[in-house]
Amino acid sequence: MHTEKITSPTNILFCGIGGQGVLKASEICGIAAMLSGFQVRKSEVHGMSQRGGSVDSHLRFGKTVHSPLIMPGKADILVSFHAEETERLKHFLKKGGLDLTLFIDRAVQKVPDKRFVNTFIMGVLSAFLPLSTAVWLAALAQVFTRAQSENQEAFLNGLHEGKSHDIQRKN
């Protein structure tokens, strides 16, 4: 479990496979960071790799950020939607960094439809970041034009899950 403090710039690596909403997730987090006044850099892949292949998205935010890519061993948080992708990319996570892979199963149990898994995990992620719930909800509303109330609910459930987990860790 993560022991290290989150640094600035904050580096978050999102990963999964095509169709899981990896890019949507990093988009929501990126907008939330931008709305909070941070400089944001984020990388994406489009095209062929999206056809069920590996998809990752690097997100960095802070006062000043240069590269859109995170270096191996420098990610504060790994947000994965697929256990195999975690294996592939876990070398990006810094020593003592936070790996949210274990929340995939919780998310699948707690959401009414697998479409909301990524939103639930965004809620979990939000428990560990210095961004207010208000900006997260604003970012959600910008990205999801459909099923807004369901997405909000999934997010808040995820936030609750992340918070209770965070408390356990601190104890």
Add this chain to the structure above:
Amino acid sequence: MNKIEKKQQFLYSGNEALARGAWEAGLRVAAAYPGTPSTEILENIATYTEIDAQWSVNEKVAYEVAYGAAIGGARSLYASKHVGLNVAMDPFMTSVYMGINAGFVAVVCDDPGLHSSQNEQDTRWVSIFGKAPLIEPADAAEAHWFIQEAFVLSERFDTPVLFRMTTRTAHAKQNVPVGERTEAQTRPLVRDMAKYVMVPKNAYMRHIKVEERLVALARFAETARFNQVQKGPAKLGFITSGVSHAYVRDHYPDAAILKLGMLYPLCEKKIRAFAKSVRELVVVEELDPFLETQLNALKIKFRAKHPSYRIGELRPEYIPAIVTGKKKTDAPAAVRKPSLCAGCPHHFVFHALKKFNAFIAGDIGCYTLGALPPYSALHSCICMGGGITFPEGLRRGAPGQSVIGVIGDSTFVHSGITGLINAAYNKSKGLLIIMDNAITAMTGGQEHPGTGKTLKGEDTKLLRIEDICAVCGADTVDVIDPCKHRELEELVEKRLKEGLLSVIITRHPCILKK
């Protein structure tokens, strides 16, 4: 608080930022054919009502339409991926001779690391070959700014401008402060035959202008705001451009850096002065030794990356090894390979084709994934349109071998039609399959003439692919739903036996089609 902070900002990709910047610069006409990583440029430009934007049939057509609009007097833009410019090279090369009327920018997105491409060609060389200025932004905010400056540059020097992006500038997002649109003055269309009729005598005279223009551009480069110096200690300095600049800054935030945004012609004096100001100079560039070659010609002393780094994209973690001249040690990471989506109609076609043990000559599109297991049923893929012409060559070179060509609907319209006419005209026989999923699928679902919709979503004339195949001279044309896979197999067998020039259109919409 300064002005920039007051501006509205968006989390824009380089492509989105470029579209916004072009709109602000008074862009009136834009044309492109989709291709990763350039597709979103036109998709975003199309959202502005002031801009007449189109998906063209292919890149050559797009270039000619957009360039024609510039001669017509409206600021205009062409966009494609790197290999798309190959298709448009014919008009590009001579357009540089002709110059412009209103500003014209050709945006070309390279794909270092082959995220979704068939090669890693470096478009920067095209600027030298084509004698056109080349601008390259380092990130999305610069794409938004530089594209506006590129139109000014085009009009000031009466030249088409190449605007090069890469996957990591086209698809990386960041906060981009935006402005409002300023309408550019339209210019009257004039009948200047010496400028616009490129017969030998006129072209010779225009070539003189091109060479004079390059001298003037080189002079301009010395003071152009595209090239920026970050001051730092004299111990170690960098010359870099594009996303490589960000990687250098990550490792050496306070180092002296000359960031080039105008890569051709180069600001020779500025480079010499910068080189003199530092004790050690390192050039950091992605892909080919483009800056390296030019700096060598200037006899400037510097270190450059080991040649092993010319392959694949740069990553921030490579910088220390590049600075010390070490060889690249890591191979591309093992990734989960892309595959045809569950329920994709192409599955049925490859399932059927696998039984015939033929050499399947493929093309560029989702169906290229038929080369991967479990089918492994595609044996070549070279370029757009090659799925029709390449098999003709295979049959001529290897008579008696069973060869089937496959191509997609959008790709067929792009550059398959001429190949089919060629096959009919030159009495080639054999089976061609057009896998028609009624969309340009691989790039994310763009319209084309066979879908009956335009880029802006308007209804338009529908190109019936079966009709055009018949008039091109195919002996037989069948349309079948590939989901009826037994019938498809029987049909393929029948057509193979007949030995005619046959086209089978397997028609079933892409499951991702909205």
